[in-house]
Amino acid sequence: MSSLLSQYGWNSHFEQHYTHFFNQGLEAGRVTAINGFNHTIITNNGPSAALLAGTLTNSKETWELPKVGDWVVFKPYDDQCIIIDVLPRQNAISRKLPGKSSQQQVIAANIDAALIIQGLDRDFNLQRLQRYLQQIYQCRIQPVIVLNKQDLVDDPEVYRQQVLALGYNCPVLLTNALDHQQLSDWTSHYLQPRKTFALLGSSGVGKSTLFNALSGTDIQKEGSVSTFNSKGKHTTTARHLVMLPNGSMLIDSPGMREFGLTIDEDEGVNFHHPQIEELSAKCRFRDCTHQQEPGCAVIAAVEEGTLSTTVYRNYLKLIREQYHYQASIMEKKRMEQQFGKLSKQINALRKKRKY
Structure with missing residues (x-):
């Protein structure tokens, strides 16, 4: 890969996932700006205007579409580029x-x-x-x-x-x-x-x-x-x-009045704080919620004054918010599964009745 793209953070992670697209004759670039439907990417030849391919917008969820910082594959078209896909993100x-x-x-x-x-x-x-x-x-x-x-x-x-x-x-x-x-x-x-x-x-x-x-x-x-x-x-x-x-x-990003929490589905609900993570290992129960269980090392640290009350109270609030988000995701999946099952039943009925 060119030294220009290396300066913009290209590494072995993206190189590995790019091989398949390289064999298809596609080029790689990084998204440096988004304004509405207009994208700007940095390529081997410098910055270029870019648009999303229709197949990309129709096959991806909104959060999967290119964002600033993403590495994408594209094909040149006249004086701009057409973004075909997004390389897997590191984060x-x-x-x-x-x-x-x-x-x-x-x-x-x-x-x-x-x-x-x-x-x-x-x-x-x-x-x-x-x-x-x-x-x-x-x-x-x-x-x-x-x-x-x-x-x-x-x-x-x-x-x-x-x-x-x-x-x-x-x-x-x-x-x-x-x-x-x-x-x-x-x-x-x-x-x-x-x-x-x-x-x-x-x-x-x-x-x-x-x-x-x-x-x-x-x-x-x-x-x-x-x-x-x-x-x-x-x-x-x-x-x-x-x-x-x-x-x-x-x-840079627009100022945010709300910064709602999400969770990694593979990781599940978790609170990232060095002291709470360390104390959790000393709790009597492995699935301790640190709220009312006997032998909870986190509660004991709060009572002893070695864990900040501010940290603990905010921990309870944010954990509840994560559980709520997880429940919403599970309900959404359940509804999607029901819809998928219903669609199959309708399609089978249409074939049976030939309409």
């Missing part, structure tokens, strides 16, 4: 669609680490942060917590210590998106060449400002904070993957 950042739907929405694919942004003015919220961390770990992606707007509070280190007290094994950085020297200091350490990083966070936390500062461009429009409710305004409406000056890649 993907997803969330449950807002509302009552049990469907998942893929935000970005093939991510090395997620930068979870919280603003220290009004957005700082430990429970919301745990929600992001739970989902990011569920997606098998390394989180990095970035506490932005440190210049707006008297003692930003107090906030950083509160995050560290949650007990997650991940970096916690203080920054000011307008301080370019400070950004340069920590990005040179955490953002490695040929690696892909995604920015996540609510509206108004400074994601677009941070994105523009790191990329050296004004791809994303910078918004303000509403004077009516002190909540951030949506400024990012399309997702982009941009190559940073140091050779790393950054994906």
Whole structure:
């Protein structure tokens, strides 16, 4: 594969799955932007506009269609490309669609680490942060917590210590998106060449400002904070993957007021927290729910004060949400099976009656 695609993260995983398509005469590229039905991909010859093949859109679920960060196979057609298929993902950042739907929405694919942004003015919220961390770990992606707007509070280190007290094994950085020297200091350490990083966070936390500062461009429009409710305004409406000056890649995403949890069907309901995972092994019962069982090491740690009450209470809330999501998925599958059975019966009846 060309050095250009290697710079954009092409590796042995994608090479292995590409062999079959290479033999069909298809080329490979990575999705760098999506705006409506219009896609931009990076190819051996540079960036190109692309559209989805009809067979692809008709054969895939919405979450399976190309997202920013995906590697795809395509064939050139006039001055654009036609995307034929998506290479298997290494991972993907997803969330449950807002509302009552049990469907998942893929935000970005093939991510090395997620930068979870919280603003220290009004957005700082430990429970919301745990929600992001739970989902990011569920997606098998390394989180990095970035506490932005440190210049707006008297003692930003107090906030950083509160995050560290949650007990997650991940970096916690203080920054000011307008301080370019400070950004340069920590990005040179955490953002490695040929690696892909995604920015996540609510509206108004400074994601677009941070994105523009790191990329050296004004791809994303910078918004303000509403004077009516002190909540951030949506400024990012399309997702982009941009190559940073140091050779790393950054994906921005629209601010999310809801970040619903999903679960991996193979893994099932689980809570990703180092201390809870360690304590669970000491519980009397292997299937302990850590709520009322005797001999529960997690409950004992809460009572002794060695496990944060904030972490434990949020654990109960997020676990219940995951069980609800799992139940919705199982009900959806049951309905699909019933529909499939009914369709077979109707088809058999039509053949029998010849109409």
